Amino acid sequence: MASAKQKAAARGNIKKAAAAAKRKRTIAHLPKSTRTALGKQAAEVARGGRKAA
Secondary structure, eight states: OOOHHHHHHHHHHHHHHHHHHHHHTHHHHSOHHHHHHHHHHHHHHHHHTTTTO
16 A cells, blocks of 8 residues: 555656646557556546545
8 A cells, every 4th residue: 555655746746747748748659558548547537536546
């Protein structure tokens, strides 16, 4: 189980990555498997609140 500090860092990293991806459209250049995984995670979060991430 990750500590609260690790979770906070991970959330920050996700925010930074999302911002960079918006700027650079990184997601379009990622391998298909990574894109699929990101999509699945996003769907899970959308379905079940914030617990899934």
